[in-house]
Amino acid sequence: MKLNVRWAKTDHIAIALSGGVDSSVLYHMLSTSYKDTYQSLTIFHVNHGVRVESKHEQEVLERLALKNGHVFLSIRLELDDFTQQKGRTARYQFFSAMMESHGIDYCLTAHHADDDVETILHELLSTRHLYGVGIKERHGKFLRPMLHLSKVKILDYAKTYGVLVLEDVSNERDDYTRNYIRHNVVPAIDVHPSLSTKALLQFKEDFSDMDSLVTETAKAFLKDKNAFNRDAFNELNKIVKLRVLSILFNDYIERAFIEECVSILERNTAQAELSKNDFKLVVSYDTFTVKKIDDEIIDEVRVISSPGKYKFNGYTIDVELVEEPITVRTRRVGDRILLPNLGTKKVNRIFIDKKIPNHLRDKMPIIVNSDGQIIAVGPIYNIIKSFNHLKFDIKLDIKE
Ligand SMILES: Nc1ncnc2c1ncn2[C@@H]1O[C@H](COP(=O)(O)OP(=O)(O)OP(=O)(O)O)[C@@H](O)[C@H]1O
Structure with a gap:
């Protein structure tokens, strides 16, 4: 049985060893027939602490590492309400931190071809295929040298070589969809004479090549521009449109959101704004752009109609909810602020009462509602609570 070796003889590699059959087989191979392919090997183990045997398993693995002369780095997670997703995130954070602090070149995980088939089906059947399908054989510093091997081959190897496996490490996840695919979809494929899960792996390869073409076309459209022509965008092929927007939103892949952006650009809407995470799509007549919200500077009168973080003369206006547009501007003669149930008060009076220096009075954002x-007057008279379907906060960014 062969591994796909992508590391060099001089590299310090690590293996993510759960103790289950897949990673135990990988560890066995690395410690025997592949022991001359790297400089040193470290073991990463995460004890999720969800089963009583976890502590014992950790000790067994640690003794094995000691016997083989490998460094053993482990962590016991203390997660409230353990979920598969939380466990996975914490695992990868631990692996990355250990690679960084111990100068480790790569971390190897034991994903195999059956995992790949499940993942491909999951992505295809739940429209998560915007950015290619399946498990990547290499993702940054993570390598999957067994991705081409089937589970049957791995089990055969374990049996032939008497690999030590912690039987209790369950491969059954609490991920309902993945388990459903594993038990109900995959078994129904290979029993049919003209269907094969291998075809899915071929599809993954072809799809990856097509995907590169889509990315190239999208990048050519984006090249050297910050603002884009709406008509030119609307003439692109649908999948290229999705990719253009995904790239602009920093590789964001939630399909529903990206499709909403596409449909705004296609419709006759003259002006619109749509934000996600730290990015915002701004449509203005025949052009559009996607901006990082933190980079946005407002220094004139500006209408805000969607949530986000807006910069204004050294202040940040953090808008959480805005059902009717608000205007942000600097002070004007005769300005009076609305005091709920108490009438109004001169803005100038507030400045005097709060001893605000003149140069700050000229910069401070004044928020005007749709009536x-x-x-609000900057951070000094700031209605933080909900107010007429509006929720925002204003902070001073720079020390004066
Ligand atoms: N507790 C653990 N400690 C160390 N490595 C682990 C642990 N759990 C999993 N791994 C590594 O991750 C590989 C994949 O495991 P598994 O299929 O359970 O992961 P997953 O939850 O599907 O997440 P992902 O596929 O994103 O890694 C294992 O083969 C092993 O190399």
């Missing part, structure tokens, strides 16, 4: 009433 033309002033509802």
Whole structure:
């Protein structure tokens, strides 16, 4: 049985060893027939602490590492309400931190071809295929040298070489969809004479090549521009449109959101804004752009109609909810602020009462609601609570 070796003889590699059959076989191979392919090998183990045997398993693996002269780095997670997803995130954080602090070149995991088939089916059947399908054989510093091997081959190897496996490490996840695919979809494929799971792996390879073409076309459209022509965008092929927007939103892949952006650009809407995470799509007549919200500077009168973080003269206006547009501007003669149930008060009076220096008075954002009433004066008179379907906060960024 062969591994796909992508590391060099001089590399310090690590293996993510759960103690289950897959990673135990990988460890066995690395410690025997592949022991001359790297400089040193470290073991990473995460004890999720969800089963009583976990502590014992950790000790067994640690003794094995000691016997083989390998460094053993482990962590016991203390997660409230353990879920598979939380466990996975914590695992990868631990692996990355250990690679960084111990100067480790690669971390090897024991994903195999059956995992790949399940993942491909999961992505295809739940429209998660915007950025290719299946498990990547290499993802940054993570390598999957067994990705081409079937589970049957791995089990055969374990039997032939008497590999030590912690029987209790369950491969059954609490991921309902993955388990459903594993038990109900996959078994129904290979028993049919003209269907094969191998075809899915071929599809993954072809799809990856097509995907590269889509990315190339999208990048050519984006090249050297910050603002884009809406008509030119609308003439692109649908999948290229999705890719253009995914790239602009920093590789964001939630299909529903990206499709919503596409449909706004296709419709006759003259002006619109749509934000996600730290990015915002701004459509203005025949052009559009996607901006990082933190980079945005407002230094004139500006209408805000969607949530996000807006910069204004050294202040940040953090808008959480805005059902009717608000205007942000600097002070004007005669400005009066609305005091709920108490009438109004001169903005100038507030500045005097709070001893605000003149140079700051000229910069401070004044927030005006859609009825033309002033509802906030910078951070000094700031309605943080919900107010007429509006929720925002204003902070001073720079020390004056
Ligand atoms: N507790 C653990 N400690 C160390 N390595 C682990 C642990 N659990 C899993 N791994 C590594 O990750 C590989 C994949 O495990 P598994 O299929 O259970 O992961 P998953 O939850 O599907 O997540 P992902 O596929 O994103 O890694 C294992 O073969 C092993 O190399």
